[in-house]
Amino acid sequence: MKTSSTEILKNSGLSITDKRLKILELFQKNSKALSHADIESLSEKHFDRVTIYRTLQTFVDKGIVHTIPTADNSIMYALCKEACSEGHHHDNHVHFLCEECGTTYCLENVNIPELNIPKGFTLHQTNVLVNGVCKNCK
């Protein structure tokens, strides 16, 4: 069952505002990762750029969305699953970027394998980005 946008905000101790609800709904409707620019163009009503930046930052801080590094230097944001909480992301799944449609997916079911990194290095987080063609574009 899906948590409503309002509940997500409540659970994070954030006040419920129009803009935050709108941005959360964009994520839920599209069920894919969105960039700042995506949100700007998807929101028909005028959203101030600054508001979007600040809202996304708040969501990241609260564990509502996580960021995805991409090769072309544009940060993507995607909704976190339940496991994430304030200041603590658990998005250890693989991110897939389709070269055809440009969609970034979270592949929740593909786990990150163990890496044997060299002695002396301490591993905190592993990010896996995969490029290829998604099932819709095949």
Added chain:
Amino acid sequence: MKTSSTEILKNSGLSITDKRLKILELFQKNSKALSHADIESLSEKHFDRVTIYRTLQTFVDKGIVHTIPTADNSIMYALCKEACSEGHHHDNHVHFLCEECGTTYCLENVNIPELNIPKGFTLHQTNVLVNGVCKNCK
């Protein structure tokens, strides 16, 4: 044995210029990944920003350096090993970002593991980014 900067350029069919040599030497001296901004500040003599952008792009195209996606949305560039050639990068190693000193390393010896991505998805390239603490900062 290390290939000289001049040879690297020759092998790629590029003309030998002061700027290109200087930028290559920065990579060789530092033996870590550099951002555009790093190069700008490391080169004591004035380098035009545009020249740096274009030189890096040329190097990427020719397989001399490869780009590393990072979580904070700044592209890093690192020297390729011999295996890379024009239009064909073989940098399938793990990239490690130290949270203390900010250094990005290419862990040449850590191979990218196989992933079993869902049916319908075709995999072209896998990027693995690891955060943690490097052996110098431990």
Added chain:
DNA sequence: AACCTTTTGCAACTATGTTGCAAAACAATT
């Protein structure tokens, strides 16, 4: 409704990246 707090929008700014064009540097040839 009245109050206080948080969020939003605006303006101005910094940083990052791109393009066109003329001057300079490079490469090849005599």
Added chain:
DNA sequence: AATTGTTTTGCAACATAGTTGCAAAAGGTT
């Protein structure tokens, strides 16, 4: 080493991305 043609570089101007301070608006609480 001078001439010529090609490539590279620097400049100017522009475009996009992201940040900060502050006043107005909206949210939360009583």
